[in-house]
Amino acid sequence: MMRRTASRIKQKGVRVVRRILALPQTQARSLYNNLIAKTALRSSRVNGQRIARNCHNLLLKAGHPILGYKICLITEAHCLREQRRQQESPSVWGAIQLPIASQLAFFLKTQASNSLRAFTQKIKEVFPHFQLVVARKARSHGVTLAPSADVAGLFEGLSFRYIAAKEHPDGPSHCGPSAAAGSYFDRVTTESRQLLNSLAAIRRQASHRPHTPEDGQGRIGILISCFRPEPHIEGFLKNLLLLERPQRLVPIFINAGMSDTCRQQILEVLEASNFHDSIFIDKPGCGIYDAWNTGVKAVGESVSYLTNFNVDDRRHPLCLEVQADLLETFSSRQVSVTDYLYFFHPFDDIRRLYELNEGNSTLLPVTNKRTIVYRNLPHSSPMWRTRLHAGGDCGLFDEAYRSAGDADFWYRVSRAHEDAFEIAALPLSLYFNNPEGISTKPNTVGVSEHHTCSRIHYRALMQEIDNSVSPEFAERHLQETDSEHLQLYAALSAIGNP
DSSP, X not given: OHHHHHHHHHHHHHHHHHHHHHSOHHHHHHHHHHHHHHHHHHHHHHHOOOHHHHHHHHHHHTTOOSOOHHHHHHHHHHHHHHHHHHHHSOOXXXXXXXXXXXXXXXXXXXXXXXXXXXXXXXXXXXHHHHHHHHHHHHHTTTOOOOOOGGGGGGGGTOOHHHHHHHHOXXXXXXXXXXXXXXXXXXXXXXXXXXXXXXXXXXXXXXXXXXXXXXXXXXXXXXXEEEXXXXXXXXXXXXXXXXXXXXXXXXXXEEEEXXXXXXXXXXXXXXXXXXXXXXXXXXXXXXXXHHHHHHHHHHHXXXXXXXXXXXXXXXXXXXXXXXXXXXXXXXTTOOEEEEEEEEESSOOSOXXXXXXXXXXXXXXOOOOSTTHHHHSOOSOSOOEEEGGGGSTTTTOSOOTTOSSOHHHHHHHHHHHHSTTOEEEEEEEEEEEXXXXXXXXXXXXXXXXXXXXXXXXXXXXXXXXXXXXXXXXXXXXXXXXXXXXXXXXXXHHHHHHHOX
């Protein structure tokens, strides 16, 4: 019985598709839009959900990413207006244009195009191997057949990363020192000091207001999880000792797995340093978020701010000063971030890293609870207030994650604190695109984990929208099909139509 029903549904679907394909383009588009509108309205009557939610479910069933609720809200407005028009003067549905229909068509077309491109690429990858087999057989008959030069690397088992590295050992940007060679690091340093002076001036101007110093007296805890850190530890320790004002810094090393030699090397550097204090914890086999939580608990309230520092990454000597000053200057901000400089070949000399990777600097966008869904922000080296880990605030990192526990934490911070993130538009954090890193290696679990926690956060955002934007408001004021500035369009419509 179920097979018969499924067969009928399939046959009906095929008939609908054939009807659409047989129609002129304009009529086919109109039928497609009306079909989606009627399906959304019918679903809302059946399950009691608002039309926008049913539209969003339709996108998800088609495999569309979870992002897209603004388009669904505009679609809801169009459907409700057309339904009201039908009630006032019953007739055939008009030629409505639904944003979700266009989005869905574009997405399915793109998916098909990507699948075809991937298939074509696979054929191209297999073909040289086929040529090689033919060549071997041909050589056995005294015939020479050589592969084309553009695929020669494949026969050495080389990846694109390795070929690019042979062309330019410091990354794919092909951007070495600019005309002002040797000056990029100095320019960034100068701009950083200017920013620090500006922040100090702002604090002086605001000094007439009551100011309560934070617990920890502005000290900074640095969470350093170490699992097999040997290839990078020497350069990391050199960079750590370059950080300015070491008296306010508290490095917290968590040994998740390292050699005795490496352990002794770290302890000797800490013993000879000028840090205010340092902590070294042995916890072999722990995951990165277990390590961070262990460090958070160990340092307690003795520091005002916390940051994580991966042993394969690097920081400008003024990076932590700038991040801490941002939080001290803007008391409503909870997390401070800087732009990043990506590098693809590690060097111990931080100045050389700057000069060789000048073209690999980011320009981070506005960071808030909406934009962090679209990009993995605030990325790898933020600084945040220690008090965020209090039980009544955002708690600790979720140790169930292997790679996306920090993303999950920033989602929680963004929901608990309005406009929590402050950005310094200077590339003071240096990010190593490590081919063996937990978040950067091929087939990393981080992608699926990030999707999981993003879905949870996005549903919370959708609920906020549902609570603040009623279907009646959508019907009346969401006129535009462009979702980029939806709030602005709605506000202008509300002003013009009180």
